[in-house]
Amino acid sequence: MVGKKDTVKKPSPPSLTEEKPISLDPLFGVPTQRIYPRDFELGELKPMDPVVQDVLVIAEEFFTRIQQGRSLIELLHPEYRWFLEEELKPWQGKSIPLQDIRVGKVSESSSGVMEIPFRVLHEGNRFTGSMLLEKKETQWYVADFSLDWSVIDSKEKERFDPFKE
Numbered sequence: 001m002v003g004k005k006d007t008v009k010k011p012s013p014p015s016l017t018e019e020k021p022i023s024l025d026p027l028f029g030v031p032t033q034r035i036y037p038r039d040f041e042l043g044e045l046k047p048m049d050p051v052v053q054d055v056l057v058i059a060e061e062f063f064t065r066i067q068q069g070r071s072l073i074e075l076l077h078p079e080y081r082w083f084l085e086e087e088l089k090p091w092q093g094k095s096i097p098l099q100d101i102r103v104g105k106v107s108e109s110s111s112g113v114m115e116i117p118f119r120v121l122h123e124g125n126r127f128t129g130s131m132l133l134e135k136k137e138t139q140w141y142v143a144d145f146s147l148d149w150s151v152i153d154s155k156e157k158e159r160f161d162p163f164k165e
Helices: 050-068 081-091 149-153
Strands: 100-103 114-122 125-136 139-146
Touching: 050 100, 050 114, 050 125, 050 139, 081 139
Parallel strands: none
Antiparallel strands: 100 114, 114 125, 125 139
């Protein structure tokens, strides 16, 4: 028989402000929590700015044409077209199968140029770059871009390193 004084106290549930300790793999002592990519960020969902949306449509068309081996001339800024065509000449007419394209946060400079950082996966390799878009009259054009073309041409697979930034 249990009296009033002998009742068992129940432990209080942990508060929401307490952080869970990192659980370690018993064999190796390595953290077993999921490690997210460096650019993983969730925030408040907001409607997309129409200007950013227009710029992203041009960037998407740029990568679609690269994958299909189609001409990019219409997307290139008329003032810088000759320079950009020279950089694209080795890849002109060749389709490049890109596995995945991740686009970062679009930023605008004080002069109105939009910058889009991106990460591309291609046959086990990945590379990062950025694209600058400038508006001329009513149309957005690719004014400059940086791609590591040597990674696309490389047949060597990248070794996964979880501690690499």
